[in-house]
Amino acid sequence: MDDICTDVRSITLFIHNDDDTPVEFVRQLLRSVFGKSEREAIAFTALIENEEKVACGPYPSPVAKALLDSARQSISAAGHGLLITSETATTNGACDLCGAPATGSEIPLAGRTACLCNSCLLDVRRASEAVPGDEFKYAWLALDWHFAGIPRNQLVTRARQFPDHMRADVQVAVDKLLASPLHFFGIHEEYRYETLAFAALMKDGRNAPALAPPQYHDVEIGEAQPVKCLHNGLWLCRAGELRYAVLLSFHREYQHDAAIRIEIAVPAGAAGDALVQRSFAELEEAVHAARSYRGKILSLEGGSDYRGRSSGVMVHRLPAVGREEVILPEQTLKLLDRNVMGFVGNRAALRKLGQSTRKGILLYGPPGTGKTHTIRYLATNLPGHTTLIITAEQVGLLGAYMKLARLLQPTMVVIEDVDLIARDREEMGSCEEPLLNKLLNEMDGLKEDSDILFVLTTNRPEQLEGALAGRPGRIDQAIEVPLPDGIGRSKLVQLYGKDLPMDQTIIDETVNRTNGVSAAFIKELMRRIAQASIFRDGGSTVESGDISEALDDMLFTGGRLNVTLLGGAQEMAGP
Known part of the structure; x- marks a missing residue:
């Protein structure tokens, strides 16, 4: 059955005749803001020169508002006085764009309905790129607008999951793959224990997922700056004339690690299938090529x-x-x-x-x-x-x-x-x-x-x-990895005591009195010798008594347990 729109309110924009504004500027405005071709822009300016005002539209209200704001900003920035006005129009079963019978699609947007014929559907999609993100309050509205004219049962989704510990690399890959979307949104999750998917995003009603500012978490990767990782996000994208959407979310499953989930929605058919396969191949290649953790200690x-x-x-x-x-x-x-x-x-x-x-x-x-x-x-x-x-x-x-x-x-x-x-x-x-x-x-x-x-x-x-x-x-x-021998102990004493004022006699005495100890013992011994030296004369010299005091604390006064903890030997020589 044909969809017939009745009594749908839309906005017509009128560009007024202005002898002072250069014709080339008007043509550029029509091309850059209103999406006209070069041929259409030339024809349109010819009409303006012969009429008081020429209609441009009608458009659905949010689209008309976005176009009018953008046009006025361009006119003001160029210092011209070109006048553009708007009027509310009412259609009765006619396409909001061309007036032909509206046998195409109804597109919901922020509580309004726009009527389209099939021939104007592509133009509406292009116009949607000018709609600011704040016009969309819920995910289902943004997705229905983005996939205008495609029934939901003609959309298919496919997903990939990556371990949560690959989060930084996944983010780097996603940023590369989706560098130029038409729109990007964060998603508010009311229930954090559920996995967010397109099936949930397309739900309307009181529990419809709302669009929200994107949330990021800083993930340390051992560099000067952390990686800013997205908690969840929705990208609306286009490849040629093919529309698609990408959702990043967390996959949650009881008693399992969280995973990063990437889901892509496309129209059913060979073109959409090829895009999904290509996108996932590029994503996985980018993830495997990422260097967030490679070569580090983890x-x-x-x-x-x-x-x-x-x-x-x-x-x-x-x-x-x-x-x-x-x-x-x-x-x-x-x-x-x-x-x-x-x-x-x-x-x-x-x-x-x-x-x-x-x-x-x-x-x-x-x-x-x-x-x-x-x-x-x-x-x-x-x-x-x-x-x-x-x-x-x-x-x-x-x-x-x-x-x-x-x-x-x-x-x-x-x-x-x-x-x-x-x-x-x-x-x-x-x-x-x-x-x-x-x-x-x-x-x-x-x-x-x-x-x-x-x-x-x-x-x-x-x-x-x-x-x-x-x-x-x-x-x-x-x-x-044995206990150090005499040569090893000598090297350890010099390594850990390199800043102490020790002559060779003190080094040799320390080596002779530490037979059977571990490297960790010698490291701690040198610290205690330094303490004894500081207490005695401010660290200016190291004497035999400093060695004795340190060994006494570590081996004798502290008892057998202290010797074990420090890696010493009970049979070590005394002073």
Whole structure:
């Protein structure tokens, strides 16, 4: 059945004859504001020269108001006196634009209805681009105007979801893909526990989603400025003559991580389908090419309830650790060089020879010997690598970590204190064993050409479950990080006491009296020697008594527990 509009009120604009305003200006105004072609503008100005005034329109009221305001601003800015007036017009079953029978569409806009014939529909769509966003109060009004003449059952939508921890990269990609929309709006969410979709946006009535100022959240990515990430937004766009809309929202599902959801609405048909496929391909390519987190040191923010949920990415701004600051035995350094630095540098050659480019390293040794310090050295010196640091209580997030690791390859995945979740199976509870299995499956399930390096640390290698420590493809090299020997202790004393006024005699005494201690112990010892020196003479000199005072506090006065906490040895020599 034909749609017949009756008694629809519209506005006709009249451009008055003005001998003082240049004809070229009038033609430019008709082209730039009213969307006339060059031929139409020439014909229109010829009519104006012979008539007192010439009608331009009629238009639906909001469109007429926008056109009139824009035209008057242009006239005023140019300093001319051209007069444009408006009059209310009433049509009876006629198209608001050309007067032909209105057998086309009814377009709702802010409580009004505009009647169109099919031949004028395209012109109305073009005119809608001039309508300011504040004319739309609800999402359904903006969408019905944007898709004027297309029944809702002829629209189709498709969606993609991205993990919430990729939010910054998704925002960068969306900004690139949707740089020039016809209109852009924020959406007010009345119920934050529901996922916002086009089906909800097209609902009218008292609970209709309202348009609102866009809401942004600052997401830190380890740079000078955070990324301004949109909470939700609606873009109305056009590609040639094809209209489409894009919705960004949060996907929410009970007991699952939130996700970033991108949904595209297009008219049904091959052209719309091709646009959606092209848009998603460009979006996914832009997301994978983004560099928000690549090459940085990261961990996921999340609880320790083992539900596998995360709430964002934390970027660790760790100071770079130079090679000279890694005080380890020469044999240990050679193992690190061959199995980490050398391995990473030769990955391309290994791949060419058909060899695996994934690897697992286990760093083991007593507490305080420098395992964490060694990892910081690797993290700040591996070229182009992203480092993911997982603590034992976060292994429940391993799935999310591994998705991130695959996306940001090459990556180094660090799991500290792995013995806490990899003890003998007989000692495990019902919660811990699935976590160990998840870790083993992730290490086993990587493709041979994955550029992922696992580095695990433990203070108690004897407690590691055999399947983790002994099976090739999970751990390829165990590297001991032992207590420092005399040469190592000398280097540590000079490193951590580089600003203290110590001569070689004091350095040698400190080394001789710290046999069996950890690197962490020496670092704390140098701080206490500095304190003793400050109390005695303001830090001008360091004497043997300062060493004795510091060692007494750390080893004897504090008791056995203090020695254990600081990484010392009970059998150390006295003064």
